[in-house]
Amino acid sequence: MDAGVRTRRNAYAALALDRAVARRDDDRWLHDAERDPGAGHLILDPAGCVLATADGSAPCWLPAAALDATPAPATFLGIAAGRPYFAHTLDHAAAQALASAHGAQAQGLRDAGMRFDAFSAGLFAYARALSHWQAVTRHCSACGAPLTLRAAGHRAECGNPACARPYFPRTDPAVIVSVEHADACLLGRKPDWPAGRFSTLAGFVEAGESLEDAVRREIAEEAGVEVIACDYHSSQPWPFPASLMLGFSARAADRRITLGDGELAEARWFTANQISTGLADGSLVLSPPLSVAYRLIEDWLQRSAGLALDALVARAPR
Ligand SMILES: [Zn+2]
Known part of the structure; x- marks a missing residue:
């Protein structure tokens, strides 16, 4: 599996869309495309939620005519299967009025990442990133x-x-890393997480820093663990509000842990068997499938022990 295939398995990262950059300054084309009956219009509110169908399983696609009374300028997202897509960020009152009129509800990006199809989730993530920046x-x-x-x-x-x-x-690029040593993988718990919740370590790339140096620095700062090698795994748009997660698999020199300045409450080496039994008895909770962290741990479990994380999680107590 190459990085492109791995990335498309990440939430928000399977957006098959022609961004049609050349059309962004073509006002006449944009004017017509926006009124095209086949156009898709995503409606966002200032909190970064999208109007979704009442059951929350898909965006509530509104016809252009429904937006005639809204003065907010449209943001052109791109074209897919001949259909142009636009995003509109309305104020809360206008978004609520449209939601009531069309039986829609405001939905956040995390929920959408779990419930929308991959295209719609990716489109919403893209629209949300632009809306926040604007x-x-x-x-x-x-x-x-x-x-x-x-x-x-x-x-x-x-x-x-x-x-x-x-x-x-x-x-804002951020690295997120599964660090392994022999038969174990390094996971950490943030101070505000409940006992038993663990994930891979992550942090922002600093100015003037390579991705590989960011991996080494973050793991050393947070857990005091020395990384001796790392490889790119996959990426994921993470507009909460403006990140790009860059997943890496890394190898550590040894298992000595020295916690840093409070970013983590706990860091531990887990064998595949410890992850399996921890999930089964409920003493361990991992990040949801929405995250690159889940994909990194899934990949490591498969490579190191032939275990399928989806199956382990499915058997975990609720
Ligand atoms: Zn100026």
Whole structure:
């Protein structure tokens, strides 16, 4: 399985969409596409929720006519199967009015990641990332003038003609790592997690840092464990609010653990058997399948012991 296949198994990362970048500045085309009866319109509220069907299993796709009274400019997302897709971020009152009129409900991205089909979940993640960036990128950081959105929502531009500085959506890379040593895998528990909940270690990439150096630094900082080798596993858009998770598998020099400055309450080496029995008796809880952490642990369990994490989790007490 190559990294592309592994990535498409991650939630929000299986979005088969032509982003049609060249259309972002084509106002005439955008005008017609937005009113195309086949267009898909995602409606977001300021909290980053999407309007979903009453049962929460899919986005509530509204016709363009339903949006005539909403002044918010549309963000063009792309084209799939000949169908153009747009996102609209409305204020709470307008979003609630549309929800009532169409029997919809506001749904968060985590729920959508578990309940929507892969395309819709990926599209929502993409729309949410842009919506957040648009909401927090309002003034020029060079001169303070208000910004105007351009390129169908994908660029902001300083309104001061003497400055005219452009701004682009920001993504913050973070590494998330399964560290292994012989027959064990390193997992940690954050201070605010309940006893028994463990996951792989993660942290943001710093300025001027390679991904591999970020892996070594984060594991050393959080658990005092020395990483001697690492390989890229897969990636996942994680717009909570603006991250990109970069999954790695790493090998440790030994099993000595020295906890860092409070990021973790606990770090432990788990054998495959300890994970299996911990899940079975409820003493261990792992991150949900929504996360790269789950995929990293799944991959390690399969490689090291031939165990299927889905099957172990399915047998775990609720
Ligand atoms: Zn400016």
